[in-house]
Amino acid sequence: AQTVTQSQPEMSVQEAETVTLSCTYDTSESDYYLFWYKQPPSRQMILVIRQEAYKQQNATENRFSVNFQKAAKSFSLKISDSQLGDAAMYFCAYRSPNTGNQFYFGTGTSLTVIP
Amino acid sequence: DAGVIQSPRHEVTEMGQEVTLRCKPISGHDYLFWYRQTMMRGLELLIYFNNNVPIDDSGMPEDRFSAKMPNASFSTLKIQPSEPRDSAVYFCASSPAGQGYEKLFFGSGTQLSVL
Numbered sequence: 001a002q003t004v005t006q007s008q009p010e011m012s013v014q015e016a017e018t019v020t021l022s023c024t025y026d027t028s029e030s031d032y033y034l035f036w037y038k039q040p041p042s043r044q045m046i047l048v049i050r051q052e053a054y055k056q057q058n059a060t061e062n063r064f065s066v067n068f069q070k071a072a073k074s075f076s077l078k079i080s081d082s083q084l085g086d087a088a089m090y091f092c093a094y095r096s097p098n099t100g101n102q103f104y105f106g107t108g109t110s111l112t113v114i115p
Numbered sequence: 116d117a118g119v120i121q122s123p124r125h126e127v128t129e130m131g132q133e134v135t136l137r138c139k140p141i142s143g144h145d146y147l148f149w150y151r152q153t154m155m156r157g158l159e160l161l162i163y164f165n166n167n168v169p170i171d172d173s174g175m176p177e178d179r180f181s182a183k184m185p186n187a188s189f190s191t192l193k194i195q196p197s198e199p200r201d202s203a204v205y206f207c208a209s210s211p212a213g214q215g216y217e218k219l220f221f222g223s224g225t226q227l228s229v230l
Contacts (some may be wrong), residue, residue, distance in 0.1 A: 045221035091158060101212075
């Protein structure tokens with residue numbers, strides 16, 4: 001099974017500042033996809049951003065961007081201009097069509113936004 | 116589309132009782148996943164189906180857990196007999212077929228408490 005590691009159980013950021021959440025993964029595949037999901041206190045899982053491994057360009061969605069380092073097997077999430085609504089659990093996930101298309105999730109990072 | 120629908124949203128039961136969790140995936144989605152979320156273990160994949168066929172059930176904790184998908188629009192996760200350590204949030208999620216880029220659509224989860 002693929003392994004996804006989030007080494008930061010908790011992070012905090014001041015409102016309007018920038019924070020980076022780390023994610024590493026272990027795979028021997030070359031074709032795969034990476035995702036960041038957000039889980040606010042409502043419990044609903046929301047897709048934040050996704051990245052195709054064959055694309056060198058880092059994905060960006062408004063204030064959210066990733067730093068994808070394929071050789072290092074690293075996929076960090078950067079949140080710019082942090083807002084109170086960004087407070088949530090963030091999960092990194094891996095998916096590959098070569099491993100049955102199942103999703104592998106990290107253990108999550110709890111982000112606190114300080115007003 | 117109404118999204119992935121799970122029921123019940125909350126379930127409180129006594130140890131030894133049978134519990135059945137239900138899920139209606141998004142119409143047209145080929146994959147259905149059952150996850151369990153706890154503070155200690157994060158998101159654990161229990162089982163997933165492709166076109167109603169179970170593909171990987173290696174995450175099912177023990178024989179007390181069983182899952183079925185009798186048709187493309189319905190799945191159940193059953194625990195019999197339930198134990199206090201089964202207390203968790205259980206998520207159902209579905210995804211379209213494809214090459215892996217498609218995201219996972221989550222239901223709102225069932226909060227299970229076994230007393």
